[in-house]
Structure formats: structure tokens, C-alpha cells
Amino acid sequence: MTAVTPAAPISRIRLPGIAPLLVLASVAVMGGLVILPLITVFQSAFAKGLSTYLAALKDPDAQAAIRLTLIVAAIAVPLNAAFGIAAAWCVAKFEFRGKSALITLIDLPFSFSPVVSGLVWVLLFGAQGWFGDYLVEHDIKIIFALPGLVLATILVTLPFVARELIPLMQGQGSDEEAAALTLGASGFTTFWKITLPNIRWALLYGVLLCNARAMGEFGAVSVVSGHIRGQTTTLPLHVEVLYNDYDFVGAFAAASLLASLGLVTLLLKTALEWRHAGDLSAGRKR
Amino acid sequence: MSHFKITRRGLVGAGAVLGGAAATGLPGLAFGAPALGDTLLNVSYDPTRELYKDINGAYAAYWKGKTGKTITINQSHGGSGKQARSVIDGLQADVVTLALAADIDEIAKRAKLLPANWQSRLPNNSTPYTSTVVFLVKKGNPWKIHDWPDLIRPGIQIISPNPKTSGGARWAYLAAYAYGLKHGGDAAARDYITKLYKQAPVLPTGARDATTAFAQRGLGDVLLSWENEAYLTIEEFGPHYDIVYPSQSILAEPPVALLDKNVDRHNTRLLAEGYLNFLYSPQAQDIIGKHHFRPREAKAAAKYAAGFKQIPLVTIDDTFGGWTKAQARHFADGGVFDQIYKPS
Amino acid sequence: MTDQAIPRLDPTRGAAARPRLSAWREPSILPGFGLSLGVTLAYLGVIVVLPLTALAIRPWELGLAGVWHALIDPRVAAALKLSFGLSALAALLSAPLGLLIAWTLTRYAFPGRRILDALVDLPFALPTAVAGIALTAIYAPNGPLGAIAAKFGIKTAYSPLGIFIALVFIGLPFVVRSLQPVLQDLDNEVEEAAQTLGATAIQRAVFVILPGLLPALISGVSLAFARAVGEYGSVVFIAGNLPMKTEIAPLLIVIKLEQYDYAGAAAVGLAMVAISFGVLVVINAAQTWLAKRGRA
Numbered sequence: 001m002t003a004v005t006p007a008a009p010i011s012r013i014r015l016p017g018i019a020p021l022l023v024l025a026s027v028a029v030m031g032g033l034v035i036l037p038l039i040t041v042f043q044s045a046f047a048k049g050l051s052t053y054l055a056a057l058k059d060p061d062a063q064a065a066i067r068l069t070l071i072v073a074a075i076a077v078p079l080n081a082a083f084g085i086a087a088a089w090c091v092a093k094f095e096f097r098g099k100s101a102l103i104t105l106i107d108l109p110f111s112f113s114p115v116v117s118g119l120v121w122v123l124l125f126g127a128q129g130w131f132g133d134y135l136v137e138h139d140i141k142i143i144f145a146l147p148g149l150v151l152a153t154i155l156v157t158l159p160f161v162a163r164e165l166i167p168l169m170q171g172q173g174s175d176e177e178a179a180a181l182t183l184g185a186s187g188f189t190t191f192w193k194i195t196l197p198n199i200r201w202a203l204l205y206g207v208l209l210c211n212a213r214a215m216g217e218f219g220a221v222s223v224v225s226g227h228i229r230g231q232t233t234t235l236p237l238h239v240e241v242l243y244n245d246y247d248f249v250g251a252f253a254a255a256s257l258l259a260s261l262g263l264v265t266l267l268l269k270t271a272l273e274w275r276h277a278g279d280l281s282a283g284r285k286r
Numbered sequence: 287m288s289h290f291k292i293t294r295r296g297l298v299g300a301g302a303v304l305g306g307a308a309a310t311g312l313p314g315l316a317f318g319a320p321a322l323g324d325t326l327l328n329v330s331y332d333p334t335r336e337l338y339k340d341i342n343g344a345y346a347a348y349w350k351g352k353t354g355k356t357i358t359i360n361q362s363h364g365g366s367g368k369q370a371r372s373v374i375d376g377l378q379a380d381v382v383t384l385a386l387a388a389d390i391d392e393i394a395k396r397a398k399l400l401p402a403n404w405q406s407r408l409p410n411n412s413t414p415y416t417s418t419v420v421f422l423v424k425k426g427n428p429w430k431i432h433d434w435p436d437l438i439r440p441g442i443q444i445i446s447p448n449p450k451t452s453g454g455a456r457w458a459y460l461a462a463y464a465y466g467l468k469h470g471g472d473a474a475a476r477d478y479i480t481k482l483y484k485q486a487p488v489l490p491t492g493a494r495d496a497t498t499a500f501a502q503r504g505l506g507d508v509l510l511s512w513e514n515e516a517y518l519t520i521e522e523f524g525p526h527y528d529i530v531y532p533s534q535s536i537l538a539e540p541p542v543a544l545l546d547k548n549v550d551r552h553n554t555r556l557l558a559e560g561y562l563n564f565l566y567s568p569q570a571q572d573i574i575g576k577h578h579f580r581p582r583e584a585k586a587a588a589k590y591a592a593g594f595k596q597i598p599l600v601t602i603d604d605t606f607g608g609w610t611k612a613q614a615r616h617f618a619d620g621g622v623f624d625q626i627y628k629p630s
Numbered sequence: 631m632t633d634q635a636i637p638r639l640d641p642t643r644g645a646a647a648r649p650r651l652s653a654w655r656e657p658s659i660l661p662g663f664g665l666s667l668g669v670t671l672a673y674l675g676v677i678v679v680l681p682l683t684a685l686a687i688r689p690w691e692l693g694l695a696g697v698w699h700a701l702i703d704p705r706v707a708a709a710l711k712l713s714f715g716l717s718a719l720a721a722l723l724s725a726p727l728g729l730l731i732a733w734t735l736t737r738y739a740f741p742g743r744r745i746l747d748a749l750v751d752l753p754f755a756l757p758t759a760v761a762g763i764a765l766t767a768i769y770a771p772n773g774p775l776g777a778i779a780a781k782f783g784i785k786t787a788y789s790p791l792g793i794f795i796a797l798v799f800i801g802l803p804f805v806v807r808s809l810q811p812v813l814q815d816l817d818n819e820v821e822e823a824a825q826t827l828g829a830t831a832i833q834r835a836v837f838v839i840l841p842g843l844l845p846a847l848i849s850g851v852s853l854a855f856a857r858a859v860g861e862y863g864s865v866v867f868i869a870g871n872l873p874m875k876t877e878i879a880p881l882l883i884v885i886k887l888e889q890y891d892y893a894g895a896a897a898v899g900l901a902m903v904a905i906s907f908g909v910l911v912v913i914n915a916a917q918t919w920l921a922k923r924g925r926a
Contacts, residue, residue, distance in 0.1 A: 113860025216757025
């Protein structure tokens with residue numbers, strides 16, 4: 001592992017006059033493609049003043065959407081974090097046959113379209129799906145209710161924590177754990193006192209990305225939501241509902257909350273990258 | 287630590303995760319589980335958002351006055367076909383209020399939540415109000431669009447949703463087809479409709495997407511719109527638009543129905559029946575008129591008559607032999623729409 | 631990595647020492663293998679394998695001919711072509727744009743560099759629906775950039791170009807973030823050596839720097855591609871959804887569902903998963919080959 005400092009490295013290639021041009025071009029690309037949309041969200045949200053903005057967020061349906069989004073993330077993210085730790089432990093600390101197949105399986109959800117990640121649950125638990133008759137008979141709601149939203153979100157965000165932890169733990173090796181075990185520590189103590197502190201920043205990093213995606217997921221939850229106002233509309237779906245209600249200020253107000261979430265995520269992520277660069281997996285350091 | 291022990295713990299751990307995943311499927315955690323039967327879910331189509339907001343408030347007040355009980359009515363809106371699909375997939379609607387009978391027929395056929403003769407259970411073919419298809423153009427009608435033939439003039443762009451997913455678009459398609467039928471028969475109608483959809487630069491999935499594309503995003507020259515949606519657009523987006531009534535259109539009948547299996551499961555039959563009957567009451571009919579749908583009840587119809595221009599309206603039964611036939615001939619996979627719609 | 635350091639266990643010796651177990655895994659002092667593997671497999675089983683099985687089985691109720699027919703249907707074929715074609719184009723454009731931004735961020739010091747650096751990840755952190763309505767507002771004929779384009783007769787929103795813009799937006803961070811660490815570590819001595827040998831700046835950029843970046847560039851571009859193919863939220867608002875022209879494959883899945891065509895929807899979904907997974911496997915193989923060749 002080579003140490004990387006976040007301070008600006010200066011190019012050895014000196015192309016006089018071209019540097020400002022390249023900087024300008026970069027800023028232009030970022031401006032038109034990335035920064036302008038962000039500005040648009042906040043500008044449209046406040047287009048009719050602060051009081052309209054606040055009223056849009058105080059609307060009971062908006063409040064319900066915020067609550068639902070938090071609940072879905074509060075279930076999906078810890079489950080995926082626990083899975084990520086377990087998967088990283090067995091993949092990074094042990095050698096066994098079929099390991100690369102297992103890693104492929106963990107990565108597989110990345111090649112699912114969000115729509116597919118919703119569709120599969122309809123095929124399983126929809127009234128016309130595999131378990132449809134059983135669920136209808138026993139009055140168990142999965143699709144068009146919280147469980148469906150959670151399952152769709154879990155599938156979309158499944159690889160995030162595992163992907164963050166596996167390369168880090170592979171790089172760290174097992175020497176510290178082996179030493180602790182030789183000295184008589186129990187397996188649990190070793191994990192708690194040695195492994196967890198070693199991976200905590202990467203874990204936080206993975207959880208952060210997982211959470212951002214979980215709260216912002218649109219395509220997958222849109223397929224399994226049923227769009228019941230105040231009941232099964234998460235915040236991104238609420239944005240769509242309001243957009244179709246011609247309530248553009250309301251739509252962008254809800255969108256501004258999600259954009260703020262994105263900005264906070266970026267802030268925390270950048271802070272992690274600067275302060276704990278050495279504790280993140282190689283690709284994350286700058 | 288023996289391998290056996292580890293493996294056993296592995297199994298326990300696996301079981302815990304499976305249990306956790308299964309637990310999220312328990313009904314206790316499910317949203318909107320109606321224990322007392324005081325909650326209704328009305329699954330509706332796109333342009334009724336504002337209408338049912340008002341009706342639900344009025345019905346809740348009416349019910350409270352009658353029984354002293356507080357009720358909650360939840361709404362879900364979207365393209366009519368999409369909404370029917372959700373109900374078929376298990377969305378627990380107590381009542382459906384969709385854009386056309388064919389979509390409720392699908393629910394009866396595929397999910398068997400209500401009997402096939404559902405449409406005869408309420409007055410007026412189970413449609414408490416009617417509407418029609420009109421043209422919405424830019425203020426002053428710069429392209430001089432007055433009737434159906436004007437829509438296929440070179441250079442005119444029409445905005446209408448995808449008839450495969452939108453109920454309003456199916457009514458619009460049939461209105462256009464009926465015009466062709468009247469002026470030259472089936473071949474002419476087919477020819478007209480082929481040309482018409484060549485003028486469509488986008489094909490949104492629902493009525494709302496279409497209106498947004500036209501009014502908010504400035505796309506196209508004319509919007510084939512629900513009459514009520516056209517009035518709403520002018521109210522929402524200001525007086526930048528004019529409504530044009532063509533020489534003839536179609537009598538659109540958006541029906542309502544109670545889903546027997548669902549209301550029995552939720553113990554909400556009384557509440558749901560009351561709700562649908564309430565739609566025919568003078569109070570609800572007045573709200574319906576206020577939102578630019580054409581009321582059935584005489585008094586409300588008279589009160590709002592000035593807003594609805596009387597033009598000849600063909601009916602689905604007389605001109606197309608009913609929805610079952612029209613759906614199979616025009617909108618099924620491989621039907622007329624699939625044959626004529628070939629984007630250039 | 632450890633798997634190369636530890637020699638493969640002799641199966642005959644292992645069989646004698648530890649019956650059965652060692653046949654498929656190497657012994658380790660660390661505990662928790664059974665637990666962690668059990669949890670991992672159970673979780674993947676419920677969340678990935680079971681749903682994937684449903685997706686893989688459902689289309690075949692149409693029969694082999696039916697699935698084939700569903701996929702070569704002109705509208706489906708057009709949607710798949712659009713999704714994969716535009717995603718490939720967007721990923722390819724992300725390469726020079728990403729290279730430009732990554733280069734600027736790692737090589738030059740300028741005011742606001744760190745903010746710009748942090749904002750690179752915004753498309754990743756911004757929910758797709760939010761990006762969708764914002765991009766539509768900007769690139770619609772009456773939006774700030776859409777109006778400028780319209781003056782030159784260019785249609786942005788509601789055309790393939792609009793989808794393309796959304797896909798570049800989605801893919802850009804993957805390319806920038808893949809390149810940055812490599813650019814950071816790029817051996818300056820190689821550059822200097824090339825300079826002393828009299829290579830011009832452009833020659834150095836093309837023949838010295840670019841080959842070193844290639845594996846990272848391919849990795850970033852393929853990630854951008856994979857993400858773009860399935861993208862839904864940021865595209866549906868801006869696409870205009872015109873069948874055969876601006877209808878992306880994920881939207882077609884939704885439309886097929888709305889027409890009660892479960893098997894057809896599953897067929898398109900399965901095809902998408904299969905194609906994008908296949909593309910990723912090929913790209914990964916190419917990358918490994920490049921990396922090996924680079925080392926040799």
C-alpha cells in the first residue's frame with residue numbers, strides 16, 4: 001500500500017497555457033452536468049418563498065413519506081451491513097472452493113436494473129406470483145406494503161457494504177486475529193476487539209453509501225409500492241406524485257430534502273476519505 | 287473449537303437471517319392492516335387526484351355525521367392500466383374508480399375480486415359522471431386547429447399518452463377513430479388514426495405525464511385531453527391555453543366498482559358501498575361538476591351546463607360494440623394500434 | 631493477495647488429515663467460517679437467488695419460441711438496442727470527460743478544487759428521481775440549457791440526446807473515481823524519462839500515460855456502462871418515452887407489467903441481466919489480460 005496525501009500534487013508535465021483551459025473545461029462540464037441540476041432543485045423548491053416550501057414539507061403525506069423512507073432505510077441498511085460483515089469475513093479470511101463464484105453472486109445485484117429488482121418480488125409475492133395464493137389466503141401483505149419496499153431496497157443496496165469491506169479485509173490479512181487467538185482470546189472477543197476497530201471506518205463508509213442509495217431508491221420501490229398516498233409512497237415516490245399533481249414547488253421541496261441528504265452524504269464521505277484514508281479500501285483513498 | 291460446533295452455529299445464524307427476512311413479511315408489520323374496517327383504499331386513475339381529495343373529505347364528514355366514526359380514505363393514482371395491474375398483483379383496494387370498464391373487466395377476469403357483471407350493480411353503467419375528449423391548444427389557437435382533420439396537417443404535433451397504458455388515451459384514440467368511421471368508414475378511420483399517431487413526438491404513459499409534457503415542458507401543438515384535465519390545466523398553468531371542442535367526440539364513461547373479496551377481507555363492505563353510493567348524491571355530484579366532470583344528476587348537470595359545450599358524442603357501445611370488443615380489436619397485443627403505430 | 635501466496639493444498643494429504651472439510655477449504659486458525667458462510671449463503675439465497683430463479687423461470691411459460699418472439703419483437707429489440715447502445719456511447723463519452731476532470735483534479739491546484747472534487751460523486755449520492763426532474767427542467771425546450779440548444783435546432787429533453795445526457799450524468803463519477811488513484815500514483819519518473827528522451831508533451835500523454843491508465847479507464851467505463859444500462863429514475867422523466875425511439879428497456883418492463891404481460895416483462899428483465907452480466911464478465915477478463923500484459 002502506498003501512502004497518498006490529499007494535498008494537490010503538481011504535474012511534472014508543464015504545458016504552459018493549457019492548465020487554465022483544462023480547469024475551465026472541467027468546471028464547465030461539472031457545471032452543466034452536475035452543479036446546475038443541484039441549483040435547479042433548490043431554486044425551484046424556493047420559487048414561491050420559504051413559507052410555501054415549509055408548508056410543502058409539513059403536509060401530512062410528505063411527513064408520512066419521510067417517515068416511511070426512514071423506516072425502510074432503518075431496516076434495510078443494518079441488515080445489509082450485517083450481511084456485508086459476514087460475507088467479508090468468510091471471503092477475506094478463509095480460502096475455500098467456490099469463493100470467486102460467491103463474490104460474483106455478491107456483485108450480481110449491481111447488474112440488475114432497479115426495475116428488475118422490483119419486478120422479481122412481484123413475480124414471487126404478487127397475487128399472480130409464485131407465493132401469491134398462499135399470501136392472499138393468509139392475508140399476508142408483502143408487495144404494496146412495507147415488506148415489499150424493504151425487500152426491493154435490500155436487493156438494490158446489497159453489495160455496498162460487502163464491496164467496501166472485502167478488499168480492505170483481504171489487504172489487512174489475518175495475522176492480528178491469529179495472534180489474538182493464539183493468546184487465548186475467544187473468537188467473538190477477537191472480532192470485537194481486533195477486526196471491528198480495523199474495519200470501522202470502511203464499514204461506516206459502506207453504510208453511508210448504502211444508506212444514500214436506500215433512501216433515494218426510485219425504480220425498484222416504484223414497482224412494488226402501489227403509490228398509496230401517506231401509506232406506501234417513499235420520499236422519492238412522493239416527489240413523482242407531486243410532480244404529477246402539478247405541484248412543482250412541493251415536488252422540488254421534497255426533492256431538496258433528498259438532495260440535502262445527498263450533500264450530507266458527500267460531506268461525510270469526503271471527511272472520511274481525508275481523515276481515515278488509510279482505513280478505507282485502496283480504491284477509496286485520495 | 288470444533289468444526290462441528292462452528293457449523294451448528296452457522297446454521298443458527300443462517301436461520302436467524304432467514305427468520306429476519308421472513309419477519310418483515312408478517313402481517314403485523316404490514317402497512318394499513320385494517321383491523322376495524324374504518325379505512326378505505328380507493329385506487330383511481332390519473333386526472334381524478336383533485337376530485338377525490340374533495341370527495342373523500344366530504345364523505346368522511348358525511349360518515350362522521352351519520353355514525354360518529356372517524357374514517358380514513360387512502361388514495362392511489364396512476365395510469366388506469368397500471369392501477370388495474372397493481373390491484374391484480376395484490377394492491378388491496380376496497381374500491382376502484384378507473385378510466386374505463388375494460389380495466390375493471392381485467393380485474394374481474396384475472397384476479398376474480400368481483401363478479402363479471404359488476405357494471406350492472408350501480409346506476410348508469412356504474413359511472414357516476416361522464417367526460418369527453420377535447421383539444422387543448424396554445425392561447426389564441428395559433429395553428430387554427432378546430433377539428434380532427436386539422437390534427438393531421440403536416441407539421442402539427444399532437445400530444446397524447448400511450449393507449450396501451452393510459453385510459454384517457456384509449457378514449458382519445460377511439461374518439462379519433464369514430465370521426466374517421468363517420469367520414470369514410472373503417473378504412474378511412476384506420477388511415478386517419480395511422481396519420482394521427484405519426485404526429486406524436488412523445489407517447490407518455492399517463493394523462494398526467496402528457497399534460498406535463500405539453501403545459502410544463504412546452505412540447506407539441508395540441509394536447510388530446512380529458513375535458514376535465516383541459517380545464518384543470520388552464521387553472522393550474524394560467525390562461526396560456528384555449529380549449530377547442532371538435533365537431534364530434536366520444537362519451538367517456540369512467541366506471542367505479544367495489545372489490546367484493548377485498549372489502550370482505552377488510553370488513554369494509556358497508557363503508558365502501560356507502561362511498562360509491564355517495565358519488566351519486568347531490569353533494570358529490572356538485573363536487574364532480576365543480577371539477578369539470580359531467581355530472582349525472584340533473585340539478586348539478588344544469589348548474590354546470592355552461593361549462594360543458596354540447597357536441598355530438600358517440601358511445602363505446604353503439605360505435606365499437608362495447609369495451610370487451612374494442613379492447614380486443616384495437617389495444618390487445620397485435621391489435622390495430624400495434625399495427626398502425628410505427629414511429630418513423 | 632493471499633490466495634496466490636498460499637499454495638494449493640495437496641488433496642491427498644488433506645484427505646488424510648481432515649476428512650471431507652479440507653477437500654474444499656483450507657484449514658485456518660480463525661473461527662466463524664461456518665457462521666459467516668451460513669449467514670452469507672442464507673441471505674444471498676433469500677435476497678438474490680430466489681428472486682433470480684423466479685425471473686429465470688417465469689419467461690419460459692411462453693415456450694422457447696415465445697421467449698424468442700418476445701425478444702425479437704421490434705419494440706423490445708429497439709428498446710434493448712437503445713438502452714445498451716446509448717449506455718455504451720455515454721460510457722465512452724464519460725471516458726474523455728472523466729479523464730479531463732480526474733486529470734484536472736489530481737494535477738492542478740486551483741481555488742475550489744476540493745469542492746469540485748467532492749461534487750464529482752453527486753450523481754451517485756443524488757436520488758435518481760431528483761436528478762431526473764432536475765435534468766428535465768434544465769434541458770426541456772423551456773429550460774435554461776434546453777432553450778439554448780433549441781435555438782440551434784437541437785432537441786435535448788424528450789430525445790435520445792436527453793437520455794444520453796442523463797446517462798453521462800450517472801456514469802461520470804465511476805470513471806473519475808477509477809482514474810484518480812492511478813493518476814495520483816502514476817510514475818513521474820517514466821514521464822521524466824520520456825521527457826529527457828525528447829518526447830513532446832502530446833507524445834508523452836498518448837504513449838506513456840494513457841497505457842498506464844487503460845485498466846482503470848476500462849474498469850471505470852464498464853462500471854458506468856453497467857449502471858447506465860439499468861438506469862430508470864433519472865431517465866424516465868427526460869426520455870419522452872416514445873416507443874421505438876426513446877423508450878428504454880427498463881421502462882418497457884414496466885409497460886409490459888402494466889399490460890399484464892408478466893412473462894414478457896420477465897423475459898426482457900432476464901435478457902437485460904444476462905447481457906449486462908455477460909458484458910461485465912468480458913470486460914473483467916479483458917482487464918485482467920491487460921493487467922497481466924502490463925506486468926510482463
